[in-house]
Structure formats: C-alpha cells, structure tokens
Amino acid sequence: MDKNRVLDALHTLQSELSGANTLDDASRQQLLAITHDIHRKLEADDDVPPEEGESLGGKLQDSILEFEAEHPQVTAAVNQVAAALANLGI
Numbered sequence: 114m115d116k117n118r119v120l121d122a123l124h125t126l127q128s129e130l131s132g133a134n135t136l137d138d139a140s141r142q143q144l145l146a147i148t149h150d151i152h153r154k155l156e157a158d159d160d161v162p163p164e165e166g167e168s169l170g171g172k173l174q175d176s177i178l179e180f181e182a183e184h185p186q187v188t189a190a191v192n193q194v195a196a197a198l199a200n201l202g203i
Contacts, residue, residue, distance in 0.1 A: 116155050119197040123148050126190040133187050140176070144191070147172050151194070154203060170198035 127148055130141055151169050173195040181188045 116201070119155060119194065119201060120152070122190070122194045122197045123152060126187070126194050129187045129190040133184055136184055136187065144173075144176055144187075147176065148194070151198065151203070168198070169203055170195040173198070 126144070130136065130144055130148075133141070147169060151173075154169065173191050177188050177191050177195075
C-alpha cells in the first residue's frame with residue numbers, strides 16, 4: 114500500500130473523529146495525536162526505528178480496545194489506517 118492510500122485512510126479517520134459526537138475528549142485527543150504523528154512520519158519519509166518502542170500502528174490498535182463497542186465507525190477507520198501502516202512497515 115502506498116503513502117497516498119495511507120493518507121486517504123488518515124483523512125477518513127480524522128473525518129470520523131470529527132463526526133463522533135459520543136467520543137470523549139481524551140480518546141479523541143489521543144487518536145488525533147497519533148494521526149498527526151503518522152502524518153508527520155509519512156511526510157518526512159522517516160522510518161520508525163523498532164528501538165523507539167511501540168509502532169504507530171500498534172498505538173492505533175491499542176486505542177481500539179478502549180472504545181470498540183461504542184464507536185464502530187471510528188474503529189473501522191482506525192483498523193484501516195493501522196493495516197495500511199503495517200503494509201508500509203511503519
């Protein structure tokens with residue numbers, strides 16, 4: 114999967130976050146921070162070294178557990194971005 118598809122998936126996720134009225138502010142801010150980190154990494158064409166800890170995709174996957182049942186559309190968008198990042202090796 115190329116970077117453009119990941120950026121499209123990020124855009125979808127950010128749209129879902131904006132429209133998720135029942136999403137609490139802490140969860141929204143956590144996801145937005147991760148999406149901004151991902152965007153910066155993609156634009157800078159940096160690889161995320163494994164020694165720096167958990168991958169950005171892994172952080173997204175962890176966030177899913179917190180609100181999966183209450184926000185299925187956001188969860189689907191998060192899964193799409195995480196899968197795209199895994200395919201890029203990020």
